[in-house]
Amino acid sequence: MALDKIGIAKRIAQEVQNGFYVNLGIGIPTLVANYVANDLEVEFQSENGVLGMGPFPFDGEEDADIINAGKQTITTMPGASFFDSSMSFAMIRGKHVDLTILGAMEVSENGDIANWKIPGKMVKGMGGAMDLVASAENIIVAMMHTNKAGESKILKRCSLPLTGVGCVTKVVTNLAVLEVKNNAFHLLERAPGVSVEEIKNATEGTLVVHGEIPEMNI
Amino acid sequence: MALDKIGIAKRIAQEVQNGFYVNLGIGIPTLVANYVANDLEVEFQSENGVLGMGPFPFDGEEDADIINAGKQTITTMPGASFFDSSMSFAMIRGKHVDLTILGAMEVSENGDIANWKIPGKMVKGMGGAMDLVASAENIIVAMMHTNKAGESKILKRCSLPLTGVGCVTKVVTNLAVLEVKNNAFHLLERAPGVSVEEIKNATEGTLVVHGEIPEMNI
């Protein structure tokens, strides 16, 4: 069974280590916060200017002045701080954020990522994604393995305008966990019940399958 | 009568205009604050990180954490603020400070200034002076016209290592007020009782004397 969005978020949550500062992109990445083990010391950074994000506020306690990068109302945890955009990207550009999790439309075997523009159709903008992928050393992409037409989004070369080059370290899709290195996707884990063959068929980029591939444990 | 240090400070104080943010260097410039007309809205910036400096504290009320760039204990006025060094020089480099008053060992007719080093003899460092003179558009130098040996410090070319090039707009000495433009010192005012001839003799750089030169009114 291919994973749903929550499954992807749960699997990515396993990548979060003790002591990590984590930046979560919009969409699936936002869900990751819900599944990080409780006993880990972790802080979530949002590039609009908050470190130490907490859960959504209780109904009626929303504050228009306290939101995340998805413009959602949030709360803060003890030890949180607010800061301006320049300092926020000092954290990002200065490699103080340990893990960046973001969505993508396409990734390529050399670690390129595209997630901000479909020429002639959609241009929402890159937001903070270009800064994040240009600086972070630990970038996990959360995405569907294929588009609605069943075409692979795990490619030899991205077809869409790039967000960053050679930066993605890991991809977690509805089908698989892939490590990106040496110009190839290295299959690390399969979604429960998904065969290596299915993953091969859904992957346009070079896929390296080495030995027995375990199922994800989520 | 040539001016003393207080006289120089008093004359420079006349250059301070309403609404000016002013950075005062160490030495004579520090004294200027005492003689600025009371009815002017003026704020003093010190590059170690304070805007809105007030007078020295009352005896017993000194705070080791509140000093100026001369390491002197100070107070702050209502509306003051503290900030870090990076922001302090953002004010200076960003041309938000309207007037910079500093001391010099030498100035030259093209507006160069030297005030931080005597090779082989003395190297105290430039502190914030190089940042100040490189960015400020309104730089007044407070200095003695000649050294102890009677040699002019108002020169064709500085002999000491420079602090900044082509930046000084005005010089107020114990003998004269000089405007620096078009590669010359233009004599604007004489110290009370000091003749144009005396000023000429004390000035090695090109001195332009145009018409009747008034005495300073201090």
Add this chain to the structure above:
Amino acid sequence: MINKKVNNVKEALEGVKNGMTFMLGGFGLCGIPENAISELVKLNIREVTCISNNAGVDDFGLGLLLQNKQIKKMISSYVGENDEFERQMLSGELEVELTPQGTLAEKCRAAQAGFPAFYTPAGFGTEVAEGKETRAFDGKMYVLEPAFKADFAFVKAWKGDAAGNLIFKGTSRNFNPNMCGAATITVAEVEELVEVGELDPNNIHIPGIFVQRIFQGKNYEKRIEQRTVRQKQ
């Protein structure tokens, strides 16, 4: 103390003209200068270039200027919440320069702090770097980005005083501090204009030297874009 207080938004916006470049603080609808935007609509200032992280929504924030076709060019990082924006952009009515968010912030800060340009890794190898100088430092590639130049910066703060000192609240801080002093004239509107001396000099986010005009804002709506809540158990 140098007095920066003006009586109202009308006085605060004196001198705005067609064709000017404006910086506007805010992230989404959070921390936007609502009063200044309303006045720009009222004055019908046209052909303007807006530097603002986002473009508001269809009926609020900079969306109001878009509806009114006052904007010639937007410089933003993300514009995904605005249908009218997308329409004008795709039809070519609106010029759009998309800039990475951190680069946008730093282009403001560079203007504030007197840096002519800076090298950032963001956008290297993408459309954003096309036509720009790139350069390696320690084996990593960077793009040279110039500081912004703007005529007015409109910012919104939580508290301020007549000296122009500003304190922001929560994430409504965002780009506002970085834009102060980054334009020829910085206009700050505040939710609460307090007496000079009331703000702790140690807690001031933006010293008054970066602000030319300050006024007490009115009728803040502070609209929430995504009201996300959880229920009490």
Add this chain to the structure above:
Amino acid sequence: MINKKVNNVKEALEGVKNGMTFMLGGFGLCGIPENAISELVKLNIREVTCISNNAGVDDFGLGLLLQNKQIKKMISSYVGENDEFERQMLSGELEVELTPQGTLAEKCRAAQAGFPAFYTPAGFGTEVAEGKETRAFDGKMYVLEPAFKADFAFVKAWKGDAAGNLIFKGTSRNFNPNMCGAATITVAEVEELVEVGELDPNNIHIPGIFVQRIFQGKNYEKRIEQRTVRQKQ
């Protein structure tokens, strides 16, 4: 919350070695990391490069390391209050790199914020620019200055918490915030280590992400260099 608290200065300085480069906050003797300096003397760490605006006075601050001949090189903007410093410098025992104060601050901030280098007008046409790349922007000349690289940054704050959040007091702030996160390991000593949650998130000068270790400092002398006062009339 990620816990950065260590029990004492000894734990805080674990890993310091001969030959390393240290950043030290403070302006004159104001806001210097007194505990870290004492420990460096005690550990007798030698051949170090110190990035610090000043070099202390003969018997306090970095002057203690100078007396003990632990410093190989000083990178400072002003060193005029220290006879031993002058002696070592003129005799050639001590290497000195004088850097304009604003450039010094920004070289720290560049390291903190991931900028490899920056263009500043300070020092153009002077000894400071010799051998450095210079460049015109809009007809004005600038000097390219690289970001600092350091092993440890030692900073002193007024209040802090276990999350590493820092608040500074008055002008003892100076270079301290700019050095946080500008070295591989940032060690903060604080006058008052408060409970997590006690500091207002809105008033934090340096978020904990820039700090690796924090400890409650002891026995602050906070010596005044120039005690200037006036008399009550």
